[in-house]
Amino acid sequence: MLEIKNLRASYGEIEALHDVSFHVEDGAIVALLGANGAGKTTTLRAISGTIKHSGTITFDGVSLTDYGPEDVARLGIAHVPEGRGTLAELTVWENLMLGGYLLRSEPLHEQYARVTEYFPWMETRKKQHAGTLSGGEQQMLAIARALMMKPKVILLDEPSMGLAPLVARDIFALLQTINRKDGVALLLVEQNAVSALATASHAYVLETGRVAATGIAQELARDDRVRRLYLGLDPITA
Amino acid sequence: MVRWLGIAAFAVVIAALPRLVPQFVAFELTYAAAYAIAIVGLVILIGRTGQISLGHGAFVAVGGYTLAILVTHGVPYGLGIVAAALIAGLLGVALGGIALRLAGVYLALATFALANSVAPVLKRFGSLTGGAQGLSIPSHSETELYYLTWGVAALLFALAYFGLRSRVGLALRALRDSEIAAVSFGVNPVFYKTLAFGWSSAYAGVAGALLALATAYVSPDVYSVALSLNLLVGAVIGGLQLLWGALLGGLVIQFFPLWSQAISPALAAVVYGIALILIMMFMPGGIAGALGRRMSFIRRGHE
Numbered sequence: 001m002l003e004i005k006n007l008r009a010s011y012g013e014i015e016a017l018h019d020v021s022f023h024v025e026d027g028a029i030v031a032l033l034g035a036n037g038a039g040k041t042t043t044l045r046a047i048s049g050t051i052k053h054s055g056t057i058t059f060d061g062v063s064l065t066d067y068g069p070e071d072v073a074r075l076g077i078a079h080v081p082e083g084r085g086t087l088a089e090l091t092v093w094e095n096l097m098l099g100g101y102l103l104r105s106e107p108l109h110e111q112y113a114r115v116t117e118y119f120p121w122m123e124t125r126k127k128q129h130a131g132t133l134s135g136g137e138q139q140m141l142a143i144a145r146a147l148m149m150k151p152k153v154i155l156l157d158e159p160s161m162g163l164a165p166l167v168a169r170d171i172f173a174l175l176q177t178i179n180r181k182d183g184v185a186l187l188l189v190e191q192n193a194v195s196a197l198a199t200a201s202h203a204y205v206l207e208t209g210r211v212a213a214t215g216i217a218q219e220l221a222r223d224d225r226v227r228r229l230y231l232g233l234d235p236i237t238a
Numbered sequence: 239m240v241r242w243l244g245i246a247a248f249a250v251v252i253a254a255l256p257r258l259v260p261q262f263v264a265f266e267l268t269y270a271a272a273y274a275i276a277i278v279g280l281v282i283l284i285g286r287t288g289q290i291s292l293g294h295g296a297f298v299a300v301g302g303y304t305l306a307i308l309v310t311h312g313v314p315y316g317l318g319i320v321a322a323a324l325i326a327g328l329l330g331v332a333l334g335g336i337a338l339r340l341a342g343v344y345l346a347l348a349t350f351a352l353a354n355s356v357a358p359v360l361k362r363f364g365s366l367t368g369g370a371q372g373l374s375i376p377s378h379s380e381t382e383l384y385y386l387t388w389g390v391a392a393l394l395f396a397l398a399y400f401g402l403r404s405r406v407g408l409a410l411r412a413l414r415d416s417e418i419a420a421v422s423f424g425v426n427p428v429f430y431k432t433l434a435f436g437w438s439s440a441y442a443g444v445a446g447a448l449l450a451l452a453t454a455y456v457s458p459d460v461y462s463v464a465l466s467l468n469l470l471v472g473a474v475i476g477g478l479q480l481l482w483g484a485l486l487g488g489l490v491i492q493f494f495p496l497w498s499q500a501i502s503p504a505l506a507a508v509v510y511g512i513a514l515i516l517i518m519m520f521m522p523g524g525i526a527g528a529l530g531r532r533m534s535f536i537r538r539g540h541e
Contacts, residue, residue, distance in 0.1 A: 048422065069422045079422055087415040090408075098412050101405070102424040149423060 001026050001185070002047070002077075002153055007055035009039075009046050016042040017053070018209040024153060029179050029186045031200035031217060033193050033231060038206040040189040041082055044155045047187075048072050048079040060152075074102060078146035082157040084138050086145065088131030092122050095130050095141055099148030107150070115147045118178060136167035140174070147178065153185040160192045168192065172199045193231040197221040205230045252388055256381055265452070266492055268384045271391040272448040274488025277473045278398050278481065279441030284470075285478035286402060287434040288414030289337060293349030295466035297326040297439040299356045301446025306373040306456045307366060315378075315451055319390070322447035323440040330439020334432035353466040357458040372457025375450060387448045394441060399481055401437075410434055442469075475517050477524025486525045 002024040009017040017039045024030045032040050046053040049064065049072040057064040059075055067075075078099075086095055096115065100108045116123040119140055130141055139159055146154050159175070160168035172195050179186055190196035197203055197217045205213040205226060213226045220226050224235040256264045276298055283289050301322035308318040333352065337345055360367045367373065378386075401407060409430045412420035417427055450456045468491050476487025498509035521528035 050418065050422075069418075070424050070426065073422055073424045081419070081422075085416060085419045087412060087419060089415050090411060094408055094411070097405075097408055098420065098423050098425070101409070145423075 001060050002187070003056075003058045004043070004047070005056045005058075007043065007046055007053055007057065009042050009051055009053040011042075011051075016209055017046070020055075020206065020209070020211055022204045022211060022214065024185050024187050025202075026152075027179070027183045027185050028202060029176070029188060029200045031196040031203040032187060032189045032206060033191075033196060033203055034206035034212075035230075035232070036191070037208070039209040040206055041157055042209075043206070044079065044081075044157050044187070044189055047155060048077065050079075073149060076150070076152035077155065078149050078151035078153070079155045080142045080146045080157060080159065082161065084142040086130040086133075086138050086141050089129065091127050091129055092133070092141060093126035095145050096122065096126075096148050099145035100150075102149060108148075111148055111150055114182075115144050118147075118174065119144050136163050136171065139163065139171055143171075143175070143178075147182070147184070151184055153187060155187045155189075157189045158191060159188070160190065160195060168195060172196075175199060193233060194221070249392070256384055261380055264384050265380050266496070268380070268387045268452050269449065270488040270492035271387045272445045272452065272488070273469065273472060273491055274485045275391050275394050275448065276442045276445035276469050277476060277484040277487040278394060279438035279445075280469060280473035281478055281481060281484050282398060282402070282410075282441070283434055283438035284473060285480075286407065286414065287410045287431065289431065289434065290342070290346045291349040291438070292346050292463075292466050292470065293333075293352035294438070294442050294469045295461050295463070296349075296352045296356045297330060297442035298446035298449065298465060298469070299360070299461035300326045300329055300439075301443030302450035302456045302461070303360065303367055303373075303446075304443065305447035305450050306375050309375050310373055315447075319444055319447045322443040324443075326443020326446065327436045327440030330442075331432055331436035333439070334435025337435055338428060338431055350463070350466075353463045356461045360458040360461070367458075368456075370458060372455060372460075375454045375456070377454040378451065383448075383452050387452065390444060390448060394444065395481065395485075398441075402481065406430070406433070471514065475514060475524055477526030477528075477530075479523060480526040480530060483524050483526030490525070 004023065005021045007017050007020040008015065020039065020043060022030070032043060034040055042051065045051045047057055047064070049067050049069045059077060062075065064072060087098070090098070096112060100111055103111060122141065122144060130138060133141060143156070143159065156175070159171050163171065175186060175188070176199055178184060188196055188200060197220060200217040203215065203217045203220050204211050205220070207230060212230055213220065222236060227233040228235055255267065276294060280291065280294055283291055304322040304325050305315065305318035308321055309315055336348065340348055361370050409420065409425045412425055413427055413430055421427055472487030472491040473484065475490050476485070477483025494513055495506065495510055498506040498513065501509050517525065
């Protein structure tokens with residue numbers, strides 16, 4: 001349903017994406033991997049309409065080329081940016097209400113009930129300022145806030161960044177649960193290749209603005225060439 | 239619960255005060271209420287939306303002159319106040335459109351220029367505004383002015399309170415904290431930033447109308463840059479983040495200069511300045527911010 005073809009994007013003179021093509025099926029979890037500067041974040045920004053790009057991005061048959069971030073959100077594409085982007089001065093409840101900003105009152109409250117089922121602590125701590133939450137809690141709030149807009153797909157930029165391994169594991173497990181129960185597709189950008197490949201069904205490896213490898217996540221995880229060249233992992237010696 | 243009891247107690251005190259204090263004090267309280275209304279506008283604009291204005295006094299002037307011109311043409315003052323809100327609000331929307339392209343110090347400078355242009359413009363269109371002499375307005379009883387001003391203030395505080403708690407308030411604060419995040423959830427920045435300017439200016443307009451009624455007179459020199467700066471001082475000292483900080487701000491800018499005068503007539507401005515510096519040093523969130531922290535500490539202590 002989300003189809004990216006020949007995507008190019010630049011920051012000023014420097015082209016960050018040369019020719020990136022991939023797609024995300026309905027309800028799938030797709031990982032976008034690669035080293036620093038490979039173009040992962042840029043790809044997400046292009047999809048969410050926050051940077052200029054060429055090539056085509058279509059979502060359920062609609063071309064997103066001239067869409068700004070607001071229009072992309074309306075179509076059902078949520079973006080959890082790098083560094084979470086929760087608003088520190090706003091309470092947990094206000095952050096969630098912002099996520100559901102485009103919903104009318106009744107579906108908004110239904111969705112709130114649905115989202116807080118995944119995160120019961122948010123209901124009990126709804127008056128707490130987001131800035132006083134731990135890193136893991138802020139990441140969960142960012143995910144919950146994206147879920148509030150009833151998206152069809154969520155773009156996640158490094159959800160495990162700066163988190164303790166155990167907390168990161170919880171987040172990945174939660175993402176799988178949400179994907180299974182709500183049927184929302186996830187496009188997961190990660191440096192933590194092992195966790196991402198364990199979570200996703202398909203994966204694309206970016207290298208300096210190009211797709212360098214692609215395939216079923218589990219197979220990529222076992223492919224020694226991919227492991228060594230692109231993921232910085234040791235070959236499997238078995 | 240405690241909050242509503244506090245508000246009710248405050249309302250009773252305000253209603254009873256004209257019988258308890260000398261008439262000139264009640265009259266000064268009328269001014270404080272009018273300033274508080276203008277400062278609510280700054281809390282909305284600066285505190286909640288993050289747009290700086292050094293030209294708030296210009297909209298107070300628009301409100302004052304709207305009322306004065308209408309009343310001298312036989313319009314009842316109630317309509318004059320409504321018209322002052324509308325015209326100041328519309329001009330605020332127009333300025334808001336310009337403000338969209340400016341931020342931070344550039345916006346501050348543009349609004350500062352606006353504040354500076356008020357007196358020359360008023361003097362230029364003398365046939366309508368009375369030029370440098372200004373306009374006289376029929377006077378009203380001091381008790382009537384007191385209850386009118388505090389009544390309007392109560393209404394506008396309530397409107398701001400519920401407005402800021404609504405979706406609109408959420409959108410404004412989201413834009414202030416992260417425009418990118420707000421936009422990505424469907425908040426329209428052009429609409430809300432312009433709305434904030436209009437809303438804030440309408441409050442300034444009402445304050446201007448009430449001040450003009452109380453003084454029974456408008457003249458260009460009342461609306462100098464000093465008025466804009468004074469309102470900003472009131473907003474910051476009272477507490478930019480809290481609505482009732484505006485009330486404290488109104489009281490501060492009305493009474494602190496008078497008290498400074500009483501302490502030392504020769505050094506009044508110095509005493510006032512030192513008081514402001516001390517408040518900012520020890521209460522960085524304004525008086526309301528400091529009191530709010532103290533109260534939440536007491537409340538936690540009870541639990």
